[in-house]
Amino acid sequence: MEADLCGSGPRRDAYGRKWSRAAAGPRGGPVTHLPNDIEVVECAEYDHIEIDTALWLNDAHQIVLNSEIDGRDILRANFRKGVLRLQATSYVGVIPLNEHVVVRVKPRVPIANLTRMVIETGHTVLALSAFREYSGRGTADDWAMDLYTDALLDYADELVDSGLQREYERRASEGHFPHGRIDFKRTMQRFGARGIPNKAAYSWFERTVDTSLNRCVKAAMEAVHAHLVKAKDKPRKGDRGRIARLAGQLLAFEEVAHDPDYRFLDDPQVLGLTPLPDPRAYYRPILDLSVLILRGVGIALDLGGADVKLGSLLIDTNKLFENFVRVTLSKHAARHGWPVDVLDGNTDGKVNLYDVPDPLPAPLGTPLQALATRDPGKAQPDIVLRAADGTFLLIAEVKNTAHGKHADADDVLPERGEVEQAVTYALRYGRPLTLLIHPWIKGTKGLVYVGRVRSVDVYDYRLDLSSEEHIDESLAVMANTIYSLAGLPIQIPTSG
Template identity: 30%
Template structure:
């Protein structure tokens, strides 16, 4: 892993990165945990002193007559106010967490752009976080362009009839004697944007463009257009040289930035991550970069991750299709509850997390619960999934939990409710071999399919 800490230390010491950066006291927590809050977070009117846009992520409560917040499934550095922040970790090992986020197709993390935090680095690069880096670099470059590119003075020698700058007598005499006519050799300093900082930014933009031109999704079209426009503006900037392509060199560029050009520090921080193919650690803080706060909703990630695991594991021709019940249209399986419905009522939607079809008929409906596996699923959860079975005419339904106690199978039959078999699905996300855990679950699900 490339050591990029040098630049992060320089940026921090100079106060670069967004000007509203605040150093907050961290309160350590784990997902799903209820945390007591400091007493000075209570306002005079009894309300919690928490940012409004952050408070919506939690459920404020009181525990033993103390103000508290239940962390739910959010993971990351969560600013509460100008004094405190929650550092919420997950029970999932870092390597498994990065894999889950990377496999959660279509998942986009929550980005609190008005708050910043220091990031550590990782070898994993989930697509959603890569998009965030691209946007951050483009936003910084747009600001740089609006305020003018940095330029440096370089010495340029000229030989001809019209000298510019300082005439060099010895070389002028030598060239004139050889040519048999007056030739003036002069030297002058000219401003140029073709130097280290701009080359590093251009190189990172080129790497981004090379990535995004291969992605045909419409959602990436605007990002690709912005990258092309940025590179056109850097048309006079040459390629990054070997001596400039190392973390210490980029750190020196930031260290020597003149005042009023803080956005170069922001851009170069992101550029180094792109140049060296280094990802951001979702969970751990560090000195690699100071960027907007990124939060991961583990409940959503787990659902998207499991859907991807099943879709990849059950690729058996066109017989088996794994669909998302939260969506309609192609690949979706969302339906309306009543058929027909009495007028004038609004027909609510039915949105199971995963619908598995075999030869066009629903064979299994799965509802994903990001919580530990119970001995038997909770009654309210069973009620929900049996309704799904009735609506989708599926005789088998499952509640999948994020945990598998030792000695228990990946899928267990709980019993039968009417004509519906209810299964308890379990995946151990704390395992050291999550790929093996995925295969066990896929095999168990496959055994239920006709």
């Protein structure tokens, strides 16, 4: 039994996040027994979360929920052993449940490099306004720069609203109308010795925004502007609006000098080696982000890190794992000249699930009209290998499930529902075998023979993504195994 986590009436909490109340009952009831500090709860995908119900239910039995996760299958409320509990789903990342609770959901399977998987597949991440810390890693590509752009624009708005840092800078001049402090020694040397009584050398202090901190931020804004205006294969929706917004922000930095040599990166305050004055502490997030942008450093999506603060990015690992396996196999096939197309069964590779026989069956004496006449259904395997003549050579189902994680045995059967789906697809595509692909948890790595369901052999490939160092090797072995299962001819390497 599941409760509906829907809400209405967005409000702002003490941390600036939107949240709302949900579920049945009168609206606007007070939340009681809630602490002033934020509780952080750690869990893995699909784990039940031990959170005191007083932290997310009010006295009117309304769920106090961040409105950004309303209507999304990110957290579920259900009964377990007679107790109403929350359960995580396939989304990993930092989830602000409400103003009192933050949930950190980690992948339940050992995935070494979420960032690489997201970049290679172009997988969409769900951005929330709640901030979390990330590590900088690798090189900033377009994907990272797109994230940096939105974050920098938001930070720059806050910076302009809060006020740019100003410092007093000493200025010096000479003339008939001195102001500030007169430099008597220099006046005597320059004018007194020459008999000029009506001129003096003087100095004064002037407040200026041309500081190392502001030069750093302006340089990052200029780098983001260059990213937005450059030609892209797939420009993002709203880039024109971002350019206009950035142009308006740059007006506030007109008096800040351009430093092409980035000499401001030698400033310990810019790098965070020296703390900022308390009144200017709001500069720290935008400075950290600006340094990453100017150094061209990418972002690591794995939980943990303290290089930069960005909005929390949630990743649906079920879709990510499926997309990553299919995209990797497709790239490998193209690179090695496979005589097949690697298709997504949800789109190009799907076929009708039901046929309508002729003549129709008549078990009661009169032919029965087939429902499939109006709706033949769809068979949609995650991966379909199709030859040039249109024949199907292999179908595979990709499942990001953690079967056997808590089992005593190292090797256990796949979930029955997954096998039944894969066997049904094999029969529909006329194949003598079917393949499941799972992330490896424990036990045997690589290809496992499960058994035979009547005429269909069932295989399970357990892909090891636990080590970032060996991911490429694991993917190549998987691709070669699938090539063999499809019955394709042995490829003989040719000399270049």
